[in-house]
Amino acid sequence: MNAVSPTPTKKYDLSFARWVRDNIDGGDRMNMCMQCGVCSGSCPLSDQMDLGPRKIFMMVRAGMKEAVLKSNSFFQCVSCYNCVVRCPREVPVKYILHGLGRLAIQEGYQDKKDVANARFADAFWWSVTTFGKTDERLVPTLYFFSAGFVEGIKKSLANLKIALGMLKTKRMHIGMPHKTKNRGELKAILEKAVEIQARHEGGA
Amino acid sequence: MGKKFTFYPGCSSEGSGVHLDTSTRAVMAKLGFELEDISDWNCCGASVGDLAAGHLPTAALSARNLAQAKEQGDQDVMTACAACYLNTHATNEEIRDNEQSRADLNEALAAAGKSYDGSLHVRHACEVLVNDVGMDAIKAQVSNPLEGLKVAGYIGCQTVRPFAGTERGGDYSEYDHPSFLDDFIKASGAEAVDFENATSCCGGSVAVMKPEQTLHLMHKILSEAKEKQADVIATPCPLCQTNVEMYQDAINKKYGTDFNIPVVFHTQLLAVAMGLDSKKDAALHQNIIPADKLKAMAK
């Protein structure tokens, strides 16, 4: 695993809040949080989150890095932006959550095989980097099978009717994936972006 | 009018949301707009790109699209997809306002000999309909009013909330009780039912990954539409349309309900109301749950 934040093995890390502030998209506003609970109260899947955003922010401040990065909360986010627009302190909650979720996977606090979102995101990113576009057939299929062959068959069968409906109404096509033409150009840009990002993260 | 836009169709336009693309183009043409596609567009990164690759590579996707759009002219960029708008608009603002991001993304673009300065405006098609066209001009094009059709206007999240406070996003509605979708429905001659769940979340991409965790959200939306006796649900968001339509079977199984409510795009309603072709322009044949009542009204 690529360790990007300073002390990936310590349970408590009192510099964690500072690291989040400097490195997570939106993290610079986290110090504005006044623990009012509007984010967790507005969230449609809050009851399926172990901690919820408000508690996560408090724990980041307390340096509870391990406990934070083992949370399931990042992966229940539906990106509805209720938390972002309602936060009375203009904390971009959703962005910070997604950043912490990526960190949790990157540093190995959570195993990809246990995190559906991470497997889905990988399938998605594979399609984007390969074709320039999301292939709505290959991404779900790859995702279904990312949890193992049996699970893949089960999930595919469960979605068969939906897929047939999509095919019948010509919302899913048969044949090669749709592609961005100049994929070399896109590849060069993305590789550079990945490089710049690694440079920033390494320099933190 | 005759205004020209650079159009960003997005991935769903070639798949699950092709009927949004078709009907948007038809309605915009009828209203006298010219749409020129970004010539070689790529994915916007949707809502999971940042988890897979991080923020900067995700933003680089939109940066490439914007750099191309700028090469095609200074006209505003328009998209009909909520997620495409969200990412493209956010990246545009980031490049314009954040010096570090502007430098980073231009460094990435330079790897392909491109650059972009954030000087374009990114617009959502709904916002263009409200601010540039207006309800009166829409009504003026309605030759086939959808009298007697009861519609539940379901806006979802990403069409309004993320940019309610931003430069143009805030212009056309506020994020809790936005009125623009009901205005479109009324302009088409249909009846807009009072829909409390208009901005409730359908589950977004989590519904695609882990439907079992989000079926209750869609159940709530469908239950209200049924209770209010809506003939169809209309939405501007391609992911909402697909989720709320395709999971009805699974919801029926889980909750013992018998939902079979067509979910259409607002532009499909408008296309029919404007007397356009039900297949070629309104793409009604592409709804998995057929909107029979709407189809019967088509000219």
Place this chain on the structure above:
Amino acid sequence: MGVESQTILVVGGGIAGITAAVEAAETGYEVVLLEKEPSLGGRVTKLNRYFPKLCHPTCGLEINYQRIKKTPRINVMTMSTVAAVSGEKGNFTVSVKRAPRFVNANCTACGECTKATSIEISNDFNYGLDTLKGAYLPHEHAFPMRYVIAPEAIKADGEAIKAACKYDAIDLDDAGETFDLNIGAIIWATGWQPYDANKLTMYGYEMADVINNVEMERLASHDGPTKGKILRPSNGEEPKKIALVQCAGSRDYNHLPYCSRICCLGSLKHAAYIREQYADAEVDIYYIDIRAHDKLESFYVKLKNDPQVNFIKSKPARIEADENGNPVICGEDTISRDVYATPYDLVVLATGMEPSTVCGKPPVEIEEDEYGFLVPKAGEVDGQISAGVASGPLDVSMSVQSATAAALKAIQAVRSNS
């Protein structure tokens, strides 16, 4: 500098304006006290009780009205506003616009005129919670104790109203007037208004049983729409479970970024009203922090010891209607991390204070802070001073202190001219 005036103009006849006026006048200065409503008293006269002692505001106001009556140097002008200001310290020309009252000083407040009209108008004194006749006394403790006729009542029943008056107090031809005053210094005591709860779109203010804190004061007042009984606006029944929601707009960058300072104590007082009226009622107070500073803390402690008053540390995310139309408060309890959805009979939003001047700037250049409160920095130097909540969110006692200080600054301003 030409003609010099030592007259002090006080704009706004609420508790701050009244205080500034009597303090300056009792020191020997001529004062003009301008009030846009037909009666003095402002927001305070609409309160049921003060915190923390729960005494009636009429008491303090009455003492001040006696002081005004005993001081010939105060000229009270009601239904009057400032239309224009020109000149400078020591020699302002202030153009005053008086709206027609249609009732002159002969009025004995006998009330015969009320019977002569059938026109009903919204009762602004009760924040529109009920209506009253178009010929009315602003409220039972009005100063001046004089009736007002609404223009629509004059139009419909003018002659009948005039005929009903035995004291020749009705002036049907009153068209209002605009006149100039020569003024030495101006105290802006223009006060506040409750933040518009309709802007809190997630809090369902459109529901009948979701009200704001100033409406609660009227419900609890003996001269309010329910004669002092706290009842559910939807059906007139006694509420059993009541929620008080703090920071409804305040401390929120989307609304009022600042703390309005009075709402915590205001809601604690509302809890006391409810507990006084209903022995069985349960009150939940939703809060971010309870800001009961200094001597006010004992009031908080008292309420906290009441087993039927629950403090829930949570800013509610939204208020929805259940299938029966009752308000349901949803959010996260930040102590237990429980996500709750609790139904109530009555919800009171503790809306914050915003300066009244957000709806109409003074017709003169005057410094404001980032929230719109008036903060003329060089008060006694340029002859314009702000007092009370016009200058920032304050409670009544702090407003009185602020007004006394403003009176002194105004005196310094006009004295330096002499």
